[in-house]
Amino acid sequence: MTYLEAYITDLTLDFFLENQNSLLDFAEINTLIKKASGINNFFTSQKEATELLNELKTNSSIVSEPDRREYGDFQTNEDLAFQVAKYSFNKCEDIEFVLEPTCGKGNFILASLGKFETLKKVVGVEIYLPYVWKTKFGILKYFLENRNYSNPEIDIIHGNAFEFDYVELAKSTKHLKTLIIGNPPWVTNSELGSINSKNLPIKSNFKKHNGLEAITGKGNFDIGEYISFTMLKCFENHNGLFSFLIKNSVVKNLIQDQKRNRFRLSQLEKLNIDSKTEFNVSVNACLFITYLNKEPDFTCKVFDFYSREYITTFGWYKNKFVNSVEDYDKSSIVDGKSIFTWRSGVKHDCSKIMELERGNGHFVNALGEEINLENNLVYGLLKSSDLKKDKINTYRKLTIITQSKIGQDTTYIKDKFPLTYQYLYAHKDIFKKRKSSIYKEKPDFSIFGIGDYSFTKYKVAISGFYKSTHFTLVSPKDSKPIMLDDTCYFIGFDKLELAEIAHYLLNFDLVQRFLKSIIFSDSKRSINKDILMRIDFEKAFECSDFKSAKARINNLKIEHWEEFGELIKQCVDEQMILF
Ligand SMILES: C[S@@+](CC[C@H](N)C(=O)[O-])C[C@H]1O[C@@H](n2cnc3c(N)ncnc32)[C@H](O)[C@@H]1O
Structure with missing residues (x-):
């Protein structure tokens, strides 16, 4: 039988049946229980003992499971x-x-x-x-x-x-x-x-x-x-x-x-x-x-x-909180400050309108509407799930980039790109419903995570959503830069060879081991800007050499390797002046 949902076995039941009369005095039954099991104050009141006695008589169960x-x-x-x-x-x-x-x-x-x-x-x-x-x-x-x-x-x-x-x-x-x-x-x-x-x-x-x-x-x-x-x-x-x-x-x-x-x-x-x-x-x-x-x-x-x-x-x-002491020991040399600023991609909180696909010579939005737009503000878009490959220069989705820097006035769209404006304006109510306070009192159709860096041709990117520490090299399609969404982080370059070297260094064993040593993959968004900003490119570059890089990068020339070295030196010098 059950008593207050506690299942009582036959042996225990027999014990209580044998000592039924003692249930009339909870102090007496408590003494018997204490003797049998060591439990103090089994019943805390006479009411509880009497309830069990009544249960024994009716032998029914009570109480259903509440939301716990x-x-x-x-x-x-x-x-x-x-x-x-x-x-x-x-x-x-x-x-x-x-x-x-x-x-x-x-x-x-x-x-x-x-x-x-x-x-x-x-x-x-x-x-x-x-x-x-x-x-x-x-x-x-x-x-x-x-x-x-x-x-x-x-x-x-x-x-x-x-x-x-x-x-x-x-x-x-x-x-x-x-x-x-x-x-x-x-x-x-x-x-x-x-x-x-x-x-x-x-x-x-x-x-x-x-x-x-x-x-x-x-x-x-x-x-x-x-x-x-x-x-x-x-x-x-x-x-x-x-x-x-x-x-x-x-x-x-x-x-x-x-x-x-x-x-x-x-x-x-x-x-x-x-x-x-x-x-x-x-x-x-x-x-x-x-x-x-x-x-x-x-x-x-x-x-x-x-x-x-x-x-x-x-x-x-070594005074750092790390996920693997062994890996950190072997890679802590690259634990420093990144000379490149890691950025996250474009944020618009309006995917129904701002994310498009191509179909039948039109653009199609997430509402299934076929739309005609000027191509100028439409860019290829990659999401975290697209960053599984080592290199990419294609995309499934497109997005409308309404501003080239945060807060930029968007009235220019009406004159310069009337079709785009008509489309955006027709859905202005959906933009108005965006909950985040960042959009309050900002120009219509504002986006975030945008700046000169977004328009760099070559990007070395990583997903902030998944656990993989592999970096993807993103190249332009039809000479137009591809954008990343706000679940991704990236650094940008205008020259392919420099991007290729950064891509090589980031995927190189030393940096990979370092990232694995500091990333707690159980945590949510474990790959984030703070983690990436710890990658010391100067040290990673010093620990690598042209020969090994050349073995991984097609047609790499020594002058590109040296140019990357110079870029690092220049950035380090700039950092020194700043601090
Ligand atoms: C994860 S369960 C584990 C129960 C038991 N320790 C076990 O391992 O099977 C957590 C237990 O904590 C109890 N509990 C929750 N909040 C409590 C509180 N404020 N004081 C005492 N117990 C609590 C729950 O009723 C539940 O029985």
């Missing part, structure tokens, strides 16, 4: 909880205290019971009452099946992890060898904001972001990160282990903040799990495990959870 999105509820399956617990025990045998701060149905607590003869105390906290019951009944069943096991003192508390006094708990358990184990909620504060949930910590700025960072999104955090942070802060001086299933992004943030927090964590490990199989979600997640109360470490080794195969080590190295 705000609780980031992904219960760990028994097998995974068992594997995590086993891995943790192998690292730290004589655990005396197990804490699970958001224990759910209690699978980690159950996996921990009976593993340590030394176990003296167990605490689980959970906000959802049916899970509290599920955990309590699960523990009771466990001890009823294993009556010869000595039972620790157990508190399964129906409470809010954000209000629970972990500081006090840490004080009273300081002398106990501790295992903090579990799987905190998988939900971010902004997701909670969008569903008006109050399941948030009171002090949300635990990462100490300034006001601007909080506004620009750096203030967004995972609830799991807050709970992990709280555990590490309260228990860093306990001897023992911290062992949590969390999103990869949370581990990355914890290690990044470790430089400031300097928590007493050591031998940090991240073991990647398959969350699709384990939790049926497409989020990269892992087991994050670390010893407590040791000299602080600032890097974390990464393994595959199932095969234990070593993958990489990431974290703080």
Whole structure:
């Protein structure tokens, strides 16, 4: 049968049926349960005991599953909880205290019971009452099946992890060898904001972001990160282990903040799990495990959870936060400041009207309208998905470039290109609906991400959308430069040979290794302007040579190589004057 959604097995049911009369006095039944399993205050009121008694009589189940999105509820399956617990025990045998701060149905607590003869105390906290019951009944069943096991003192508390006094708990358990184990909620504060949930910590700025960072999104955090942070802060001086299933992004943030927090964590490990199989979600997640109360470490080794195969080590190295210490070690020479300014492509937020294809001698927009336009303002357009090739000089889509620099007056279109103007004007309402404030009080049909650089003939481009670090050489079609959209980054050249050398240097092993060492491919938009602006072309050029470049670039002449060298020198000199 089920009681408050907690499934009660026959053995447990028999126990309650045998002790039915004790349910009339919750103190009496609590004493019996404490004796059988170690659980303190199994029933917190007479009302609860009486409810179970009534349930036993009617033997019916109650309560349906509500929407649990705000609780980031992904219960760990028994097998995974068992594997995590086993891995943790192998690292730290004589655990005396197990804490699970958001224990759910209690699978980690159950996996921990009976593993340590030394176990003296167990605490689980959970906000959802049916899970509290599920955990309590699960523990009771466990001890009823294993009556010869000595039972620790157990508190399964129906409470809010954000209000629970972990500081006090840490004080009273300081002398106990501790295992903090579990799987905190998988939900971010902004997701909670969008569903008006109050399941948030009171002090949300635990990462100490300034006001601007909080506004620009750096203030967004995972609830799991807050709970992990709280555990590490309260228990860093306990001897023992911290062992949590969390999103990869949370581990990355914890290690990044470790430089400031300097928590007493050591031998940090991240073991990647398959969350699709384990939790049926497409989020990269892992087991994050670390010893407590040791000299602080600032890097974390990464393994595959199932095969234990070593993958990489990431974290703080040579004062930089890197994704691979090994790769960074071999490529840090090119970690500097790019002499070329990386730009993102054209932004218009009006693809229905501004993106065209060719068909039957006309242009066709995304609304399916066939249009006649002058060719002058129409340019080929490449998107991130078009940048898969090494070199490209064709395109599928076209776009209308209404301005050659940001804010330029667009009234000239009416006189010079009447067909284009008529088309744009006919759809002016769609332009007016653009939500972004950047278009407010700007000339009609304004675009962004535009400047002299957009019209350079040759571009070396990369997608900011995908994870590939390969760069594509974009050449003009019919001597007209091809544009990139705002999901791409590029540097531009007017001379093919110079673009070819930049393309070669960027795809050359050293720069590729450097990019892989600093890019966290789990993160959203992991390839961005900040990353690209770190590529030191001067060093990349010094580390390469004409012979190797010539082997990769058709008809490369020494004078082009030297010209590139001169260009770099000139840019470096200009930078020196500026700073
Ligand atoms: C990802 S689930 C994991 C549950 C359990 N630790 C496991 O591994 O199976 C997160 C749990 O946190 C609970 N939870 C969410 N917000 C909470 C809060 N503020 N206080 C305590 N528990 C909370 C949810 O109800 C859910 O059971």
